[in-house]
Amino acid sequence: MAADKKIGAYICKGCGLGERLDCDQLEQMAKSEGKAAIAKQHDFLCNQDGVDMIQADIDNEGITHVMLGACSRRAKTDAFDFEGVALSRANLREGVIWIRPDTDDARETTQEMANDYIRMGCAEAKHMNQPDASGEQGLTKHILVVGGGMTGMTTALEAAKAGYAASIVEKQPQLGGITAQLFKRIPVRAPFLAPADSGVADLIAEVQANDKITVYVNSTVTRTSGAPGRFAVDIAQESGSTVTEHFGAIVQASGFKPYDMSQLTEFNPDNADVVDQLGLEALANAANGGAIKRPSDGKDVENVLFIQCAGQRSQKEGRLSYCSGHCCSTSIKQALYFKQNNPDTQTTVLFTDLRTPGAGGENFYRAGQDQGVTFLKGEAESVTAGSAGPKVKFDNFLLNETVEQEYDLVVLATGMVPNSGPNPYLAQEVAQAKEDKKDEQVIVKMEALLEKEEAKDSVLNLDYRQGTDMPHLVHGFTDSHFICFPYETRRTGIYTAGPVRRPMDIGQATDDATGAALKAIQVVENASLGRAAHPRSGDLSYPKFRKEGCTQCKRCTVECPFGAINEDEQRYPQFNEARCRRCGTCMGACPVRVISFDNYSVDTVGQAIKSVDIPDEYSEKPRILVLACENDAYPALDMAAMNRTEYSPFVRVVPVRCLGSVNTIWLTDALNSGYDGAVLLGCQKGENYQCHFVKGSEMAHYRMSKIGDTLTQLNLETERVETHEVSITDIQRIPEIINDMAATIEKVGMSPFKF
Amino acid sequence: MSDVNTAMVEKYRNNFLKEVANNVEEGEWVRMCMQCGVCSGSCPLGPHWDHPPQELFMMIRANKREEVLTSNSMWMCTSCYNCMVRCPRELPITHIMHGLAHYAKRLGIAPKEQPTNKFSQMFWNNLTKTGRVNELKLGLALYFMNGFSEGIKMSMKMRSIGQGMALTGRMAPMEIFGGHGVKDQKGFHAMLKKAEELEAARVGEHV
Numbered sequence: 035m036a037a038d039k040k041i042g043a044y045i046c047k048g049c050g051l052g053e054r055l056d057c058d059q060l061e062q063m064a065k066s067e068g069k070a071a072i073a074k075q076h077d078f079l080c081n082q083d084g085v086d087m088i089q090a091d092i093d094n095e096g097i098t099h100v101m102l103g104a105c106s107r108r109a110k111t112d113a114f115d116f117e118g119v120a121l122s123r124a125n126l127r128e129g130v131i132w133i134r135p136d137t138d139d140a141r142e143t144t145q146e147m148a149n150d151y152i153r154m155g156c157a158e159a160k161h162m163n164q165p166d167a168s169g170e171q172g173l174t175k176h177i178l179v180v181g182g183g184m185t186g187m188t189t190a191l192e193a194a195k196a197g198y199a200a201s202i203v204e205k206q207p208q209l210g211g212i213t214a215q216l217f218k219r220i221p222v223r224a225p226f227l228a229p230a231d232s233g234v235a236d237l238i239a240e241v242q243a244n245d246k247i248t249v250y251v252n253s254t255v256t257r258t259s260g261a262p263g264r265f266a267v268d269i270a271q272e273s274g275s276t277v278t279e280h281f282g283a284i285v286q287a288s289g290f291k292p293y294d295m296s297q298l299t300e301f302n303p304d305n306a307d308v309v310d311q312l313g314l315e316a317l318a319n320a321a322n323g324g325a326i327k328r329p330s331d332g333k334d335v336e337n338v339l340f341i342q343c344a345g346q347r348s349q350k351e352g353r354l355s356y357c358s359g360h361c362c363s364t365s366i367k368q369a370l371y372f373k374q375n376n377p378d379t380q381t382t383v384l385f386t387d388l389r390t391p392g393a394g395g396e397n398f399y400r401a402g403q404d405q406g407v408t409f410l411k412g413e414a415e416s417v418t419a420g421s422a423g424p425k426v427k428f429d430n431f432l433l434n435e436t437v438e439q440e441y442d443l444v445v446l447a448t449g450m451v452p453n454s455g456p457n458p459y460l461a462q463e464v465a466q467a468k469e470d471k472k473d474e475q476v477i478v479k480m481e482a483l484l485e486k487e488e489a490k491d492s493v494l495n496l497d498y499r500q501g502t503d504m505p506h507l508v509h510g511f512t513d514s515h516f517i518c519f520p521y522e523t524r525r526t527g528i529y530t531a532g533p534v535r536r537p538m539d540i541g542q543a544t545d546d547a548t549g550a551a552l553k554a555i556q557v558v559e560n561a562s563l564g565r566a567a568h569p570r571s572g573d574l575s576y577p578k579f580r581k582e583g584c585t586q587c588k589r590c591t592v593e594c595p596f597g598a599i600n601e602d603e604q605r606y607p608q609f610n611e612a613r614c615r616r617c618g619t620c621m622g623a624c625p626v627r628v629i630s631f632d633n634y635s636v637d638t639v640g641q642a643i644k645s646v647d648i649p650d651e652y653s654e655k656p657r658i659l660v661l662a663c664e665n666d667a668y669p670a671l672d673m674a675a676m677n678r679t680e681y682s683p684f685v686r687v688v689p690v691r692c693l694g695s696v697n698t699i700w701l702t703d704a705l706n707s708g709y710d711g712a713v714l715l716g717c718q719k720g721e722n723y724q725c726h727f728v729k730g731s732e733m734a735h736y737r738m739s740k741i742g743d744t745l746t747q748l749n750l751e752t753e754r755v756e757t758h759e760v761s762i763t764d765i766q767r768i769p770e771i772i773n774d775m776a777a778t779i780e781k782v783g784m785s786p787f788k789f
Numbered sequence: 790m791s792d793v794n795t796a797m798v799e800k801y802r803n804n805f806l807k808e809v810a811n812n813v814e815e816g817e818w819v820r821m822c823m824q825c826g827v828c829s830g831s832c833p834l835g836p837h838w839d840h841p842p843q844e845l846f847m848m849i850r851a852n853k854r855e856e857v858l859t860s861n862s863m864w865m866c867t868s869c870y871n872c873m874v875r876c877p878r879e880l881p882i883t884h885i886m887h888g889l890a891h892y893a894k895r896l897g898i899a900p901k902e903q904p905t906n907k908f909s910q911m912f913w914n915n916l917t918k919t920g921r922v923n924e925l926k927l928g929l930a931l932y933f934m935n936g937f938s939e940g941i942k943m944s945m946k947m948r949s950i951g952q953g954m955a956l957t958g959r960m961a962p963m964e965i966f967g968g969h970g971v972k973d974q975k976g977f978h979a980m981l982k983k984a985e986e987l988e989a990a991r992v993g994e995h996v
Contacts, residue, residue, distance in 0.1 A: 388823070
């Protein structure tokens with residue numbers, strides 16, 4: 035313990051703590067075992083008087099580390115917000131008195147629990163430092179937008195409106211993207227009755243007139259390096275010249291391309307009178323409000339069929355398995371093109387499930403019906419050449435019959451394919467699949483996909499160790515989680531918006547663009563102060579590493595879910611602090627334990643674990659360590675406490691930033707020092723993961739799958755360590771998991787390692 | 790009436806939906822159906838219909854004119870209004886059912902042996918004769934609707950009730966001879982004739 039560290043321990047007697055616990059004993063514990071310079075009790079610590087008492091000690095007594103024995107670290111954070119000191123908290127309320135019965139029998143174990151939490155809080159405080167801002171601060175707040183379509187332009191404008199300079203890089207010779215090819219768009223304003231002007235021309239004019247926005251057309255990004263606040267980006271123009279610009283954040287709005295309809299051979303794609311939705315937009319543009327003519331012979335279209343989900347929502351090889359979201363509304367819009375010119379045009383939409391998302395979607399559907407668009411529930415089997423036009427064979431689901439009918443024109447609602455770069459993790463996944471000896475066919479499929487991916491042009495050309503582009507979530511869409519963390523890709527400071535993120539229509543893409551602009555602003559502001567962007571927004575700590583101890587094993591660089599860590603010329607890890615999300619997955623990965631944060635390290639947790647008093651083997655008081663993810667598992671435990679759900683008094687819960695930050699040394703040490711069992715609680719992993727740090731929980735599960743060897747070496751039963759995936763709503767399940775472990779310990783007996 | 794039917798077929802050809810919208814009471818609502826099937830699921834008699842409302846609407850869109858109009862399904866409606874109350878699109882389904890039945894009847898292609906159709910005609914004939922419903926005659930006609938022997942059986946079965954009603958003055962046996970009517974029968978018939986003319990003119994407009 036460094037000389038300049040001075041711990042002040044404060045024990046609250048409010049909320050029933052004073053009645054349930056022997057606070058004098060806790061105070062004594064903090065002083066004797068916790069080595070606190072000052073230990074005090076207060077009747078109501080979070081009120082002004084209590085807070086003032088602590089602040090006075092900080093000011094007058096030189097307290098640098100505050101340990102609060104009160105409620106959960108998630109409670110009263112506004113009151114206990116002291117500047118310039120490191121803070122640790124012993125959870126006596128949610129962690130002890132609320133989960134134990136108020137009986138004479140329980141009093142002894144309850145007090146022991148509280149004593150241990152005080153010891154742990156003091157040990158944590160002793161080994162932590164007050165973090166200061168990363169030295170690697172942002173230099174610029176300029177925002178780069180890749181893609182000049184509706185999404186890209188909106189992002190740039192929104193950023194400009196908020197006072198941030200923006201640059202748009204567009205591959206095509208002009209702005210506007212796909213929207214510029216549309217005759218009209220789906221309405222976004224009440225009453226949602228008719229197709230509306232796309233407004234793309236106005237938007238282009240607005241972008242061009244805005245002096246905060248620079249536009250590069252005919253340009254691509256050929257190299258991106260750096261980190262939030264200091265990205266260096268090479269922009270290559272078609273003419274051959276390249277400029278290097280600096281940016282604080284990047285928004286990738288590279289949009290989509292329509293699914294290639296020529297692959298839909300059953301729908302006669304070579305027939306001139308079978309078009310996709312963009313094909314119809316071209317016809318509508320040519321007609322410009324007049325009668326839409328069919329391509330084959332220029333006849334006015336009198337009878338048109340829209341086939342929904344063409345090549346979409348299909349499990350067939352080479353088809354899109356997902357719903358593109360906009361196509362139902364788009365078909366209604368296109369049917370209205372015909373109706374507005376001639377109400378007697380027969381327009382039929384053949385659908386299996388009609389979905390019109392968005393605020394006005396249902397109104398627009400009604401408007402279509404009201405104007406006489408016919409909606410048939412069924413599925414098209416095939417299109418062939420008929421005598422007067424394409425002949426469609428379809429099943430009418432409601433009447434349970436197969437019908438063949440000729441139309442003047444058939445429109446296929448094909449889906450959206452994201453314009454994403456190659457998936458940086460696919461090669462790794464293929465290698466893993468081979469290592470795991472997966473099914474031959476699966477590997478062949480994966481390799482074919484990999485070949486296709488590698489043929490794709492990179493969008494960002496990232497100079498990252500982990501690959502050139504944004505990791506994909508599913509089906510090539512570049513996101514990290516559609517629901518929990520939209521926009522937050524797995525590359526900090528780079529956001530994706532619009533249809534490259536998930537399928538959407540113009541209205542949703544515009545909203546999306548605004549969201550991405552705000553995220554970009556959040557990151558440049560945080561980077562300028564040397565703080566974490568999100569989800570630990572404002573966190574000052576960042577990973578520090580002891581170079582002389584590093585063995586260059588590269589685990590941290592490979593396992594970092596956010597591609598934050600590169601390798602320097604000497605092959606040491608190079609932490610790009612501004613790219614870091616502060617999850618600690620690198621800390622959990624490091625076999626030589628050289629990575630740590632000021633206020634969260636192998637020591638802060640390890641010493642807290644070791645400080646627990648271990649009663650001897652014959653006491654019938656086992657000790658169970660619970661490492662709980664602070665994002666979901668720990669709040670769930672707090673909520674269980676609010677419900678007064680009782681669980682075993684033998685557990686000692688330690689919150690961790692992410693289960694990925696758990697270093698196996700903690701478990702080895704715990705078992706060696708006499709703990710009888712350990713439970714790790716993390717978030718859902720795998721395909722539908724809910725882990726806030728994407729891969730943390732998965733990494734932890736993987737590492738823990740090897741803990742069995744350690745247990746066997748120690749001659750301990752493997753049941754003593756369990757890893758669980760839990761969610762924040764598991765407020766009944768988590769106490770059950772804990773109690774089950776207590777029962778298991780009772781069955782297999784106490785650990786022989788108690789000294 | 791079948792002239793009108795032919796004329797309508799000629800006029801609307803491939804667009805039965807439009808024919809329904811223009812001619813059937815509340816028929817313009819049919820196009821607003823979103824095929825959720827709540828009406829069919831809500832109908833207490835649904836399992837006994839050949840085509841529940843949702844399917845009728847689908848058939849209208851699929852131009853199944855003959856099948857819809859000659860169907861006995863809409864005649865099965867008991868006006869419980871369950872479908873109408875539950876329809877998320879607020880379609881007046883009950884009214885449409887009656888509208889369809891009425892339209893089929895007007896075109897002369899409604900199923901003649903359908904009991905509701907038969908009874909409705911009986912009721913109308915009975916009522917229009919004198920301007921008042923002759924309950925005795927209507928009741929007897931109902932008993933004999935399905936043939937003479939059925940009628941005798943039914944009458945015998947209901948005999949004691951009939952006697953009781955006669956004794957308490959609830960049924961006048963003398964009604965069998967002509968029966969009571971409105972005061973100005975001539976005026977009443979003139980009024981019905983005028984209404985029929987108006988109706989014919991209105992239908993003619995659409996033919």
